[in-house]
Amino acid sequence: MFPPIPNPTLPPPEPKFGEKDIMRRSASNVTPPAERLTEVAKLIDVTKCIGCKACQAACLEWNNLTEEVGFNHGVYENPMDLTPDTFTLMRFTEWVNPETENLEWLIRKDGCMHCEDPGCLKACPSPGAIVQYSNGIVDFQHENCIGCGYCIKGCPFDIPRISKVDHTAYKCTLCSDRVAVGQGPACQKACPTQAIVFGTKDEMKDWADFRIKDLKSRGFENAGLYDPQGVGGTHVMYVLHHADKPSIYAGLPDNPRISPIVETWKGVTKYLGLAVMGFAAAAGALHYFVAGPNKVTEEDEENAEKLTEGKAPPPPADPTQSQGHAP
Amino acid sequence: MTLHDPVAGVAPADVETGDAVHPGPPVTVDRYTLGARINHWITAISLVLLALSGLALFTPSLFFLTGLFGGGQMTRILHPWIGVVLFCSFAILFVRFFKANLPAREDVTWVAHSADLLAGREEKMPEVGKYNAGQKGVFWAMSALILILIASGIVMWDQYFFDLTTIEQKRIAILVHSITAVVIICVWIVHVYAAIWVKGTIGAMTRGRVTGGWAWRHHRKWLRELVRRPGAPAE
Numbered sequence: 001m002f003p004p005i006p007n008p009t010l011p012p013p014e015p016k017f018g019e020k021d022i023m024r025r026s027a028s029n030v031t032p033p034a035e036r037l038t039e040v041a042k043l044i045d046v047t048k049c050i051g052c053k054a055c056q057a058a059c060l061e062w063n064n065l066t067e068e069v070g071f072n073h074g075v076y077e078n079p080m081d082l083t084p085d086t087f088t089l090m091r092f093t094e095w096v097n098p099e100t101e102n103l104e105w106l107i108r109k110d111g112c113m114h115c116e117d118p119g120c121l122k123a124c125p126s127p128g129a130i131v132q133y134s135n136g137i138v139d140f141q142h143e144n145c146i147g148c149g150y151c152i153k154g155c156p157f158d159i160p161r162i163s164k165v166d167h168t169a170y171k172c173t174l175c176s177d178r179v180a181v182g183q184g185p186a187c188q189k190a191c192p193t194q195a196i197v198f199g200t201k202d203e204m205k206d207w208a209d210f211r212i213k214d215l216k217s218r219g220f221e222n223a224g225l226y227d228p229q230g231v232g233g234t235h236v237m238y239v240l241h242h243a244d245k246p247s248i249y250a251g252l253p254d255n256p257r258i259s260p261i262v263e264t265w266k267g268v269t270k271y272l273g274l275a276v277m278g279f280a281a282a283a284g285a286l287h288y289f290v291a292g293p294n295k296v297t298e299e300d301e302e303n304a305e306k307l308t309e310g311k312a313p314p315p316p317a318d319p320t321q322s323q324g325h326a327p
Numbered sequence: 328m329t330l331h332d333p334v335a336g337v338a339p340a341d342v343e344t345g346d347a348v349h350p351g352p353p354v355t356v357d358r359y360t361l362g363a364r365i366n367h368w369i370t371a372i373s374l375v376l377l378a379l380s381g382l383a384l385f386t387p388s389l390f391f392l393t394g395l396f397g398g399g400q401m402t403r404i405l406h407p408w409i410g411v412v413l414f415c416s417f418a419i420l421f422v423r424f425f426k427a428n429l430p431a432r433e434d435v436t437w438v439a440h441s442a443d444l445l446a447g448r449e450e451k452m453p454e455v456g457k458y459n460a461g462q463k464g465v466f467w468a469m470s471a472l473i474l475i476l477i478a479s480g481i482v483m484w485d486q487y488f489f490d491l492t493t494i495e496q497k498r499i500a501i502l503v504h505s506i507t508a509v510v511i512i513c514v515w516i517v518h519v520y521a522a523i524w525v526k527g528t529i530g531a532m533t534r535g536r537v538t539g540g541w542a543w544r545h546h547r548k549w550l551r552e553l554v555r556r557p558g559a560p561a562e
Contacts, residue, residue: 027387125384126399146399148384149485153498162485167400261498265505270386273509280513284520291447294525296540301353304539307554308350 002197002207005184015180017133024132026124037135041201042174042185043208044109045239046249047215047223048195051076051090051107058190059088062175084163087111087172088187091250108238108249109187109196112159112172114138116232119258120171122266123154129169136201136235137176142168154266156231156256174235204237211239230257339552341427341456345535348553354539356550358457358531366420367532373413374515380406381508407484414477421470427457428467433548434460454547465518472511479504 016037023032060067065085073080076092088111095104118138121130129144130151140151140160147167151160160169175185183189184198197207208225215223224243227233238252246252345360359367380402383392393402433453437444437460443451444461452459458466482492482500492500522528527541542550 027390125387125390127387127390144399146384146393146403147486148403149483149489150384150501152485153494153501158494162489167403167486259495259498261495261502265498265502269502269505269509273505274386276509277512277516280516284516284524287445287520288524291445291524294447294449296527296538296544298540300544301538301540304354304543304550305350305352307543307550308348308354308539310554 055187062186114235120151
């Protein structure tokens, strides 16, 4: 079991990770740190979730966010979607299991998955607006964010949201500020059923195995871990009772990966585009040096004068043009 | 005067408002009105600013260009608005210029002989009207590409139009926008290079005039049309 991590009894320790542990930085080349920190992960056991939204409230509280007072749409989701202020959201699905005809109430805590291969970071044009620490946390650095929304297009999970207030992108930080001082994320700490647990990625996988065995023994044959390899694995993982069809959990992607369109845009288009533009400019310069400028001659001016004076008829047109020239 | 001119009294399609020949020596030819020139330069400045701000967001190695616009946030804010300016300005330019850019019979020959032009054998080229096939190509390419850019640009303009499209549509739009931008920059390079290479051209867009020799050499059919026009000098 993973008891809630107690508050530290001592003054806040030095952050355990920071600038020196940045593994990837948007729109920049960084030398990854020689030694990688132990990878961390948050495991969300959907089968243990009771939908109390304590995690959602804890997230608002820790991150000092205030969600707008909304409307009751007659469903449990509140708000209806992730927002710049709602980094995590309980999504509720009523699903009829075709095998058992049972109504199953699937509750998934949605939020950033902290991909090992982060699409947001790869799409970001602004140096340092998105960083990935070597422990796996993907974090937005708001002072560098330009609010272009490219991260939204890069993300396979539809997570980032642009604030209408400061025009920068927001999402779950995996409580990087808490993790840096040895604490678990706020949501994990608030979870009353310990459906959310936090630790090293290996520990979390072991714990998930234990849970999956338990679920299988209870008849959930397809219980499994959601740690999608299409994005290199994630640092937020789910235990699902129906891991064979993640999409029943409010549209959790079955095989998430960075969209090939985004890969094309950020890959071949960028390099080929720059090459083509450079080639066009170079071809122009080369032509100028080889062929020389196209200058108007004295003869041209004289011919123009003759033509305007209506005197001597201008020289006959070149024979090659007769084929296409209008009479 | 109508003896040798089957279209006397009716301006040929490629003669634009304000086009006129002044006998010399030296002969000068009015090519662009003040309105057309202002219209052109608003479009040109917008296009250059769009290319600089767009390239800044296109590749990290050019992100420093955002400095010209007051930082990343300002670049993100300004780029689409400059795009709106360009679109409106070009729309007016299109109405001004499209008639003279309609295809003509000699365009085919011109394209077939374009290698001669590049090799400096302009005497082998057919006589062309106000615009040659290359200039027409630039005109129609710009028209089409600007339409694609404004359409895909609106899909990407999240600040005002985020809710109108899906994320998948935005991804397609952003790819189309970047490829189209690369193409239009190449067309722009061709356009600017032609103006630099063909001496005497830039004056057409600054003072509005070219020399008679320039018109004779590069747009002889147009010059003949101007000379033949009723009320034209020496007619």
